[in-house]
Amino acid sequence: MVAVDAHSTTKVVVVATINGEPVQFLAEPRQTLLECLRDVLSMTGTKEGCSDGNCGACNVVMDGRLVNSCLVLGVEANGQSITTIEGIAPVGGLHPLQTAFLEQAALQCGICTPGFIVSASELLKHNPHPSEDEVRFWLSGNLCRCTGYDKIVRAVMHASDIMRVGH
Amino acid sequence: MDNVEYVRPGSVSEAVALLAEKPGKARALAGGTDLLVQLKSGRRQIDRVVDVKGIPDLTEIRVNADGSVLIGAAVPCFKVYSHPAIIAGYPGVIDSVSIVGGIAIQGRASLGGNLCNGAPSGDTIPSMAAAGAVALIAGPSGNREVPVAEFCTGPGQTVLHPDELLVAIRLPAPRAHSAGHYLRFIPRNEMDIAVAGAGAWVALDSHGVVTEARVFLTSVAPTPIGVPDAVKAVVGTRGEDSALDAAAAAARAAAKPITDMRGTIAQRVHLSGVMTKRALAGAIARARGEHVPGAHEAHRVRTNGAAH
Ligand SMILES: Cc1cc2nc3c(=O)[nH]c(=O)nc-3n(C[C@H](O)[C@H](O)[C@H](O)COP(=O)(O)OP(=O)(O)OC[C@H]3O[C@@H](n4cnc5c(N)ncnc54)[C@H](O)[C@@H]3O)c2cc1C
Ligand code: FES
Ligand code: FES
Numbered sequence: 001m002v003a004v005d006a007h008s009t010t011k012v013v014v015v016a017t018i019n020g021e022p023v024q025f026l027a028e029p030r031q032t033l034l035e036c037l038r039d040v041l042s043m044t045g046t047k048e049g050c051s052d053g054n055c056g057a058c059n060v061v062m063d064g065r066l067v068n069s070c071l072v073l074g075v076e077a078n079g080q081s082i083t084t085i086e087g088i089a090p091v092g093g094l095h096p097l098q099t100a101f102l103e104q105a106a107l108q109c110g111i112c113t114p115g116f117i118v119s120a121s122e123l124l125k126h127n128p129h130p131s132e133d134e135v136r137f138w139l140s141g142n143l144c145r146c147t148g149y150d151k152i153v154r155a156v157m158h159a160s161d162i163m164r165v166g167h
Numbered sequence: 168m169d170n171v172e173y174v175r176p177g178s179v180s181e182a183v184a185l186l187a188e189k190p191g192k193a194r195a196l197a198g199g200t201d202l203l204v205q206l207k208s209g210r211r212q213i214d215r216v217v218d219v220k221g222i223p224d225l226t227e228i229r230v231n232a233d234g235s236v237l238i239g240a241a242v243p244c245f246k247v248y249s250h251p252a253i254i255a256g257y258p259g260v261i262d263s264v265s266i267v268g269g270i271a272i273q274g275r276a277s278l279g280g281n282l283c284n285g286a287p288s289g290d291t292i293p294s295m296a297a298a299g300a301v302a303l304i305a306g307p308s309g310n311r312e313v314p315v316a317e318f319c320t321g322p323g324q325t326v327l328h329p330d331e332l333l334v335a336i337r338l339p340a341p342r343a344h345s346a347g348h349y350l351r352f353i354p355r356n357e358m359d360i361a362v363a364g365a366g367a368w369v370a371l372d373s374h375g376v377v378t379e380a381r382v383f384l385t386s387v388a389p390t391p392i393g394v395p396d397a398v399k400a401v402v403g404t405r406g407e408d409s410a411l412d413a414a415a416a417a418a419r420a421a422a423k424p425i426t427d428m429r430g431t432i433a434q435r436v437h438l439s440g441v442m443t444k445r446a447l448a449g450a451i452a453r454a455r456g457e458h459v460p461g462a463h464e465a466h467r468v469r470t471n472g473a474a475h
Contacts, residue, residue, distance in 0.1 A: 012173065028170060029170065029171050029172060029173035029216065030168045030169060030170045030171050030206075032168075032203070032207075051207065052204045052207070052208075053200055053204060053268065053271075053272060054358070056269070056271060059271050062274075065243075065245065065274035065275075066270050066271045066274050067271050067274045067275055068200075068271045068272065068275075070203075071198075071199050071200050071203045071204065071275065072199065072203075072275070073173065073196075073199070073203070073216070073218075075173045076199075076218065076220075119270070119271070122270075123270075137356075137357060137463070138269075138270055139269075140269045140270075140356070140357035140358045141268065141269025141270055141271050141272060141357075141358055142269075
């Protein structure tokens with residue numbers, strides 16, 4: 001029945017696949033996946049903004065779905081496959097979205113950027129050629145205090161064009 | 168967040184036993200989009216989190232032989248709005264699950280969590296109630312059924328006992344010439360809590376006359392509420408403006424809202440009428456076979472031309 005130590009409020013062993021690599025770590029049940037990534041695994045690419053599901057800075061992909069890692073318990077990651085911002089770029093290069101964000105100046109302070117890139121990469125997986133409205137709708141759970149969003153939306157549209165030509 | 172114990176039962180009976188062991192100090196965890204926010208902010212303190220996502224009855228959508236549909240209490244919104252039988256048979260429910268939070272929230276948030284959280288503003292509650300949904304509940308002494316319309320008893324309060332588990336929501340088999348529609352008013356296009364919302368369902372006869380209807384409001388009372396006088400106003404009509412205006416007046420009379428940061432009493436009373444009229448008009452048009460976009464698509468349809 002239980003994959004993790006059933007009656008424990010102390011640390012629990014979590015076995016997961018993160019960015020394609022098998023990972024094992026100890027989590028307290030109260031720790032969120034976001035805290036486990038940043039504080040236990042030292043994977044600080046995933047950012048904390050609001051910590052209550054509103055800003056999308058912490059977004060990761062778990063079991064094939066975009067989720068707010070601040071609203072997932074670390075222990076819930078047991079047995080799951082997770083993609084974080086660290087797993088988006090190919091070895092030695094950048095994802096077309098990352099290139100587009102740089103070229104289109106789609107970031108200023110940058111704290112929202114990992115969440116936008118992870119979210120947008122999921123969008124392009126489900127819908128490789130989204131309309132501007134579809135981009136805005138998909139990214140409505142990601143907040144940015146700096147850019148005013150237009151450059152982010154343009155960068156995502158541009159990356160979608162580049163990926164189309166690239167194929 | 169205080170430390171808690173995490174358990175992940177594989178069956179309904181195990182989950183009920185784990186809840187019953189710690190009355191009031193154990194809570195079910197579905198998508199966690201309400202529960203974890205409440206635990207982190209200290210608004211709720213418990214000793215045990217019972218993750219119900221390992222229980223097949225709570226994580227599956229099943230179409231029964233009689234055409235009714237069982238949606239497991241912990242099925243996330245995106246699975247609900249991707250399911251062909253729900254898309255075809257329950258457009259009002261689709262309207263509501265498509266506007267809960269954004270894409271990341273919809274990857275986790277469930278109908279069961281929305282209902283058990285019992286927020287006066289829960290978007291899926293009026294659409295489920297209008298569809299005639301029934302909550303299937305398991306407890307230590309057996310199972311019981313409660314109509315979704317009667318599930319919420321106050322803000323954050325429901326008929327559920329601390330040792331009971333919501334297993335699934337049952338939607339009755341879709342009928343010919345019937346349909347639902349849900350919509351809400353928010354100042355943004357996405358990612359906001361309803362200032363006011365209305366869910367309607369109607370059935371028509373072969374002449375297009377409304378034979379049966381249900382109307383529920385959200386965010387204008389301590390719980391989602393039904394509006395029987397709005398139903399009376401439309402049954403026997405073809406949904407002419409005069410009938411819809413009478414239904415809107417009934418909704419304004421039924422609304423008992425408060426003033427808070429999202430809206431005033433006056434605005435919410437007004438919106439109750441507007442949303443009721445639109446929800447009924449949309450449900451009637453759909454029942455006639457016309458396409459009426461949901462709130463999530465309506466925004467895209469409206470602005471697509473200007474986008475490029
Ligand atoms: C950023 C953000 C945006 C949101 N937007 C919306 C919105 O637009 N509209 C809206 O209505 N809500 C919204 N919400 C609230 C929330 O997402 C919904 O209420 C959601 O449906 C809750 O489902 P869940 O599966 O996450 O529930 P959980 O958080 O897992 O559970 C909620 C409550 O129900 C109890 N519970 C859950 N499942 C069961 C069960 N099977 N049996 C007994 N008890 C159970 C839990 O113990 C808890 O008390 C939003 C939340 C966030 C963080
Ligand atoms: S930090 Fe998770 S959504 Fe803001
Ligand atoms: S670049 Fe600063 S918040 Fe987006």
